[in-house]
Amino acid sequence: MLSERQVFLQHIAQTSDSPLLLEVKSASGMWLYGKNGEKWMDLIAGINVSTLGHCHPKIVKAVQKQAETFMHTLVYGELIMSPQTQLAQLLTSILPAQLQQVYYTNSGAEAVEGAMKLAKRYTGRPEIVGFHNAYHGSTQGALSLLGDEYWRNKFRPLLPGIRRLHYGQLADLGQISTHTAAVILDPVQAESGVTVPTKEYMQALRKKCDETGALLILDEIQTGMGRTGTMFNFEQLDIVPDILLLAKGFGGGLPLGAFISSQEMMNVLIDNPILGHITTFGGNPVSCAAALAHLKELLEGTYIQDVAKKEALFLERLKHPAIRKINHKGLMMAVHLDNFENLKKVIQAGLQKGILTDWFLFESEAMRLAPPLIITEDEINWACGQILAALDEVYPS
Numbered sequence: 001m002l003s004e005r006q007v008f009l010q011h012i013a014q015t016s017d018s019p020l021l022l023e024v025k026s027a028s029g030m031w032l033y034g035k036n037g038e039k040w041m042d043l044i045a046g047i048n049v050s051t052l053g054h055c056h057p058k059i060v061k062a063v064q065k066q067a068e069t070f071m072h073t074l075v076y077g078e079l080i081m082s083p084q085t086q087l088a089q090l091l092t093s094i095l096p097a098q099l100q101q102v103y104y105t106n107s108g109a110e111a112v113e114g115a116m117k118l119a120k121r122y123t124g125r126p127e128i129v130g131f132h133n134a135y136h137g138s139t140q141g142a143l144s145l146l147g148d149e150y151w152r153n154k155f156r157p158l159l160p161g162i163r164r165l166h167y168g169q170l171a172d173l174g175q176i177s178t179h180t181a182a183v184i185l186d187p188v189q190a191e192s193g194v195t196v197p198t199k200e201y202m203q204a205l206r207k208k209c210d211e212t213g214a215l216l217i218l219d220e221i222q223t224g225m226g227r228t229g230t231m232f233n234f235e236q237l238d239i240v241p242d243i244l245l246l247a248k249g250f251g252g253g254l255p256l257g258a259f260i261s262s263q264e265m266m267n268v269l270i271d272n273p274i275l276g277h278i279t280t281f282g283g284n285p286v287s288c289a290a291a292l293a294h295l296k297e298l299l300e301g302t303y304i305q306d307v308a309k310k311e312a313l314f315l316e317r318l319k320h321p322a323i324r325k326i327n328h329k330g331l332m333m334a335v336h337l338d339n340f341e342n343l344k345k346v347i348q349a350g351l352q353k354g355i356l357t358d359w360f361l362f363e364s365e366a367m368r369l370a371p372p373l374i375i376t377e378d379e380i381n382w383a384c385g386q387i388l389a390a391l392d393e394v395y396p397s
Contacts, residue, residue, distance in 0.1 A: 020351070027054035030372060030379055032356065040356045041383055043371045047358070048190075048222045048332070051249035052297060053372040059252045062293035066286045075104070075283040083288035090295055091260075094231060096240045101266040102258050104283025108221035108247030109137025111257035112184070114277050115243045116141055118261065119182035119215045121268045121276060128159075129176055129183040129214070131167040133192035133362040136184065136219055145184060148362050168197040173208045180214040182243070187233040190222045193334040193363030194327035199237050206239040215242040215265075221257070225249035225294075226304035226373055228330035229311070252294025256287040303373040307331055313377060314369065317384035322395040327366070331373060334366040335387075342394055343367060349390035355383055 002010070005021060022040065026033045030053055032040045045051065052059065066083060073079055088102045105111045116128055130136070134147035144159035146152050163180075165172035167189050176183060187202065189195040209216040218241035223233040227249065230236055234244075242265070247257030269276030298304060307330045314333060318326060322342075327334040337343050343365050347357050358368040371383070 022351070022356075029053040029055075030375055038354075040351065040354050041371075041379065041386075042356050043369050043383060044356060044358045045249075045370055045372045046253075047368075048227060048248045048370050049251070050253055050372050051225050051227070052252070052294060052303070053374045054253070056252070056294070056297065056374075058297055059290050059293045062289045063254070063286055066289035069285075071286050072281070072284060075281065075285075076278050081285050081288075083285040083292060084283050087288045087292040087295065090292065090299075091258075094299070095244070095260065098240055098242070098262050099244055099260045101263050102260050103266065103269075103277065104288070105247070105257040105259065105279060106255050106282045106284075107137070107257045108219075108245065109139045109142045109257075110279065110282065111221070111245045111247055111259045112136045112142045112145070112219065113139055115184070115217050115245055115259040116145075116182070117277055118243065118259065118265060118269065119217065122265050123181040123213065123215065125179055125181035125214075126161045127163055127177075127180045128161060129163045129165060129180050131185050131189070132164050133167060133195070134164075134185060134189060135191040135361055136221075151361065167192070167195060168201050170201060170204055173205060176208050176212050176214055178212050180212060182215040182217050183209055184217040184219060186219045186221075186223060187237060188223050188228060188329045188332065190332065191361040191363070193336065193360050193366040194329060194332055196327065196329050202237045202239055209242075217241060217243040217245065219245045221245055221247040221250075222370075223329070223332065226298055226307060226330075227332050227370070229304065229307040231298070231304060233329075249294075250291055251287050252290040254284075254287040254290040255281075256284070256291050257282070298373075307373060310373075310375060310377070310380060313380050314384065317381060318387065320388055320391045320395075321397070322391050331369075331371055331375075333369040334360060334363060335369060336363070336366045338365060340364040345394045346387075346390045349393045350386060353386040353390055355386045355390075357387075 023035050024032050025035045030041050032042055092100045130145040132147040136142045136145045143152050144162050218234055220232055224246050244260040250256055311330055324336045350357055360366050
């Protein structure tokens with residue numbers, strides 16, 4: 001009889017030749033548990049998904065209750081279902097007046113695809129502007145936006161009409177024109193190693209979009225849901241996007257994304273053609289129930305307010321000769337080392353010491369830290385101690 005590991009290697013499609021091969025049997029709070037008593041503190045939250053940790057009791061209860069009621073039916077714009085309507089009502093109540101209609105999707109990549117279609121349909125323009133070192137998903141349209149040739153080259157031909165700017169550089173904004181349907185970017189560029197633009201740059205971008213009639217799409221798939229110290233990062237920038245993208249942490253641990261805009265913009269998906277964007281599972285009732293419980297807990301607790309002091313504690317504790325710099329915005333950090341080979345050794349040493357970390361697509365010498373917001377000060381101190389011990393092992397003095 002094949003072991004579970006053998007089944008995984010033989011029948012689960014692999015995306016690298018060196019998977020971690022951790023056999024996870026359960027998870028709770030900050031921790032993943034293995035079948036032989038191992039445990040690992042999850043310092044990446046499933047890549048910014050498990051904002052309130054694993055198996056938060058209120059989310060689990062909401063999922064169980066909804067699963068007992070109904071799990072699936074037609075989800076897009078025909079049937080009225082309380083999990084969808086309650087989530088949309090609560091979500092839009094904390095968003096600006098321009099962002100009042102929600103289109104639910106399965107994932108962040110699908111939210112990107114829907115937003116691209118909406119922008120082209122609403123403006124009637126052909127061009128989408130993205131950025132170098134940007135990641136917006138792996139589907140064909142999202143991949144066309146992806147800002148690194150290594151990752152996209154083997155999947156050509158891609159979508160035409162894509163222009164890329166250098167993130168954070170004011171001089172590049174002149175390339176946005178009356179041919180541009182939309183500009184899409186992360187308000188903090190995650191996969192380049194947590195690159196934080198200035199507030200002045202983001203406001204200049206908003207102004208340029210207003211001047212040219214281009215729509216501003218903010219991809220808050222990683223930065224949203226409190227990750228950077230406010231529910232949405234754009235709140236810190238004194239700007240409002242025309243289209244907001246959510247996913248990852250939005251679903252409370254279940255698959256859910258959304259693109260959000262005004263009623264005026266969303267109405268163009270109603271006709272010419274009818275069913276301008278459709279989905280089979282986007283807005284699944286169980287996922288919406290989980291997301292609703294998750295959002296309520298974020299709003300009722302102090303998780304988001306506590307982000308800044310937890311960020312400061314990480315920065316205070318993570319001091320080591322091997323660390324070249326730490327890029328950070330809230331509980332979204334990139335610990336930069338000297339090269340990828342040493343980083344891989346540090347990540348592996350960390351696993352042996354009970355911590356799960358990762359790297360970035362476009363900054364392969366940086367360690368990703370994006371723990372659940374529930375992490376305590378004692379847990380931060382312990383995790384930092386394990387990271388420093390792993391660094392000592394790889395970089396002996």
